[in-house]
Amino acid sequence: MNSNPFLASRAWLLMLLEGAERNGINTIQMEQLHRYIYLANVLSPVCMLVMPESYTLKHMRGPYFPKAQWDIGRLILQGFVESKNFKPFSDDNGFWLAADFRITKRGILCIKTLAEYSYFREQANYLREFMSACSLIPTQKINTITQLDFHYAAASEGEGVKFSEMEGNLSKKAVVLMFPEDRVYTPTEGVHRYINYLDEVSVSS
Template sequence: MNQRTGILSARMWLLTLLDAAERIGIAPLSAQRLHRLVYLGNAMAPVYDLLTPDGYLLKYKRGPFFPEVQWDIDRVCAQGLAAISNLKTFNDDLGWWFEADYSLTEGGMAAVDKAIRLAEMSRRATFIREVVRAFASVLRDEEPPEAPDDVVLMDVTYKNADADGPIDFETASRNLTSLAADAIARRVSSNETAGRRETVHLYFRYLDRVWDLQQGRASA
């Protein structure tokens, strides 16, 4: 894959994620939610036998953040394929940061519809929609806005990484997330071998359970 093809593939991955959010009813995506969904999508890609688009990042204090993904989402907004709203900067105890909401435009929808006619893009879209659907299934209306997103911080790869240290799940042997998802599915599934879709959903339920235990909302 040459550099240009890789860039286009990464941006289409983002557009497909925004498309999934629209279809499943959690659009627009905040910048925080976008990066956290990108993180889990990247980490769980091996469950669907897909290559990880970006398997390396640093563990930020605010949660998963990919500088290259931010560059790409800003570029697709500039191209009119996505829209940005509610942009603002702020300064808190973690320093300067920003907030923004992202949604897909009609042009972006048309681009996704055209792309998923290709078999490989169709496979990616199926996977990304399942990740977004699984994430949406653990949202709770009564919680503060940041709480559902913090479920992502329970991910085994992210939790075990050192503060400000590197996270590398580009190779299967280093991807604790996909390994954990497979292990949970084998243990919980009533079938001898859990399907891909079931594996994704079981892992999100596991994250939700761990989050509840940490918040003291469920008994061990």
């Protein structure tokens, strides 16, 4: 089921939006979507998963994934995602696009079908837990906590950030250090604790 990388990345993005809907995040702004994509990817190795996106440039706007932007457009055309309030704008950081995204009923039915396969079911369950952790944080703070992520913060402005590797992922290492060595914890517990940590740090930063 994962032989086509284009379909796999599109399915992953749809599952992220389904996880958002399931946890009460009904619409996601374009910039926020790219932050969620980054955080979900950088923490996926905690759950021994590797997501389709593995690289971004550190930019003043935060993480941005051109392929995911293309995927969301395809999902809209296919009727799996709806888009509202679409508009181009320009600010001090240059040209940008704004839009609000939400999974449709057709998209939710698609996820139910995909979840019948173990490959997609594992990803769907992870993304639901990830969005559950994020649901406790105001959506406007997602940009702030992304900038504070250990792996992203370690990169210099304009530098490439690789993050979907099991080794060398500073965020994954930070999760491990948040628990005593003799403490048994589940991977999803680690994801929740790390997101909560970033939220707490953002208050004092």
